[in-house]
Amino acid sequence: MKAYVFPGQGAQFTGMGKDLYDQFPEAKALFNKADEILGFEISKIMFEGTAEELKETKVTQPAIFLHSVILAKMMGDSFQPEMVAGHSLGELSALTAVGTLSFEDGLKIVSKRALAMQAACEHQSSTMAAILGLDDAVVEDVCKSIDGVVVAANYNCPGQLVISGATKAVEEACEALKEKGAKRALMLPVGGAFHSPLMEPAREELAAAIEATEFEAPSCPVYQNVTTLGTTAVDEIKTNLIYQLTGPVKWTQSVQNMIADGATEFIEVGPGRALQGMIKKINREANVSAGVVSE
Template identity: 70%
Template sequence: MKAFVFPGQGAQYTGMGLDLFEKYPEAQALFNQANKILNFSITDIMFEGSAEDLKQTNVTQPAIFLHSVIMYKVLGDKATPNMVAGHSLGEFSALVANRTLEFEDGLKLVAQRAQAMQKACEINPSTMAAVLGLEDKIVEDVCASIEGIVVPANYNCPGQLVISGEKEAIEKACEALKENGAKRALMLPVGGAFHSPLMEPAREELAKAIEATTFNTPLCPIYQNVSTAAVNDAALIKENLISQLTAPVKWTQSVQNMIKDGAASFTEVGPGKVLQGLVKKIDRSMLTNSPEL
């Protein structure tokens, strides 16, 4: 069985999507449609903007979504996954790929998500940190022992977990994690505490937008960050997507469940190869690739 996976924030690069725009009329039409939906020329920033321009949350999230979804759409008949998953933001790309969401609705939700997260970041000084070389349980226990808000946010692969929370609590947690044997515990250059309780204002805002959007019955199951198991029910997909902003991204567990359910290969659709690397760290025997356009 073929699994298609879609990357999240951090996969952006300067010039992203330009090759698709120049080569495929369908891509050109979708990029032009996106500029109208967003009310600004995101293609100018994607194709010609600097790395700094692309770092703005209101640009990064729709840019990665567009690159992933448009790449998937130009694949046409070559895109026949048996299951899909997306890392954080990538879950929206996966939901367009399995036809749960229409392209336009997916893009609008991603734009609203980016703005809501940006606002939530401005309310509290918060951040994230990457922890390497520790078992998940130790990281969870250390986070629970720290005063203030600090929680596991991204279970990326065994031995690689990202924590999220208030700046002071993250700093204390990093020290404690190093004392507990972490190879590294380093602060990340992000705007806020994604996938933590500090995203509650964003979750409330996005919940309204998701509830007002039509979700179709998917063509194939999605393994969502929150539940990690195969989901085919549109109402449950909505529920999980709303919970995602304040809950951890359980990527390790999602990939393990996809393999358990018969995934034999993982195709990463979108910018970069980060997810291919994570899949290999979860199970070395898995075939991983980028799509052949």
């Protein structure tokens, strides 16, 4: 079975989507529509912006969403998913690609999500750190032992877990994890503590936006970050999407469940190759590739 996967924040690069814009009139129209919906020229920033400009949360999230969703649309009949998943923000790209959200509604939710997360980051000093070379259980135990908010946030692949929380608590956890034998405990250049309880204000704002938006049943099961299970039930999809902001991205477990349910081929749709690398580390036998447009 073919599984299509959609990347999250961090996959952006200058020039992303320009080939689609130049090659397909339909893609050009969608980029122009996105500029209109967002009220600024995101296409110009995607095609010509600096790495710094692209790193702004209000830009990064819609940019990755647009690249992924427009690429999926330009793949035409070759885009035939039997299951999909997205890493964090990528879950909204996946839901739009399989018809749960319209292009316009998907983009509006992504933009609101980005702005709400940005605002939540400004409430208190918070950050994330990548922990390499330890079992998940060891990382979880150390996080629980720290005074202050720090939690396991992204289960990317075996031996790579990202923690998230208040800056002081994350720093303390990094020191404790190095003592436990972590190969690396690396502070990440992010705006705040995504996928942690510190995103609660953003979750409430996102919940209101999601409840006010029309969702359709997807054309195939969507494996969601929070539950790691495939579903086509609209109410479940909405609930899981809301809780994803304060809950962990269980990518390792989601990919394992997709394989258990019959996934034999993983196609990454969007910028970068990060998910292909993670999937190979989760299962060396997995067949991975990048989504390409139909000629």
